[in-house]
Amino acid sequence: MGSVPGGPAVSRRDRTDDADKVDELFERFLRENSLKHTAQRLKIVKRAFSMPKHFAAEDLYLVLRREKTYVSKATVYRTLKLLVDAHFLDELEIGARKAKFYEPVHGREHHDHMICLRCGDILEFSDDEIEAKQSEAAARHKFRVLSHSLKMFGLCRKCQDDAA
Amino acid sequence: MGSVPGGPAVSRRDRTDDADKVDELFERFLRENSLKHTAQRLKIVKRAFSMPKHFAAEDLYLVLRREKTYVSKATVYRTLKLLVDAHFLDELEIGARKAKFYEPVHGREHHDHMICLRCGDILEFSDDEIEAKQSEAAARHKFRVLSHSLKMFGLCRKCQDDAA
DNA sequence: TTATTTGCAAATGTTTTGCACACAT
């Protein structure tokens, strides 16, 4: 919250967007929030949205560098934070001292994760009833939910088979 | 998993225990797992179970030291890990780079948390239907769940009022 | 021109670890 400097709170991006138009939306986002349009930001954003399903900041940094795009790690982190604040990316914490994963939002519904402790694979799922029950529980406690996360840790189907 | 040295996997502790008997159960746990009965471990355990609802490793370390029980921070961390592995304590991660919180298990049912981002208060709740839906989702994906966590972040009732 | 942004290196903060010494069994 509030890591966007200058100007008012970051305007929420449209939910009608499309993966291909991210650069365009991002440029608009920069304009609307009086942020500067820099070569680094554009390169980071462009590459972030063509990464595998779930990627870590370091992954993105290394990919860029492998492709001869030299951006500092600090700028990668700063830009990812910007993208999260602006709701272009969602952040997924898989463990206290492990790197965070990022995933594009672009209009997708909220979903939860199953994380394989053996191969690291991440499965997504969503369940409206779970969401509803969560809201009810929060309401019961007069708790105002700003974000939530549901994670299951265990073994994916493949890793169970491999172990057998 | 498997941080208990020597001997086979840690035997799961009884679920019929009682908060007052923790020392006794812990001593039995040490015996059954061929772990050493040391003054440090006993002091750490005794104090851990008379801490506030949710405490961090550092909190416990400082409380002990304030009470003139000088145990190294490393030993506090090592003992807490032992207690988690043995299911005497549950670990709660409230943020990627924040200190973990610990809470006694002693026969309590699994529960989830609502974490106030303003005052840090932690509310507990549980919902059998949510648990059931989670299991169904896992089964649908043939995912074998070893642990799970559901957290809601936001503002507790008091902090909403204060803000108004 | 001037407020942002960048890059670098150093700092952060929690937890873990190597190692020499102490101690429970």
Next chain:
DNA sequence: ATGTGTGCAAAACATTTGCAAATAA
């Protein structure tokens, strides 16, 4: 006796930050 456990300081490690130089507006 001997293998564990402890304490200390250093390491680990992802992320953040201070600061001077670069640059978008």
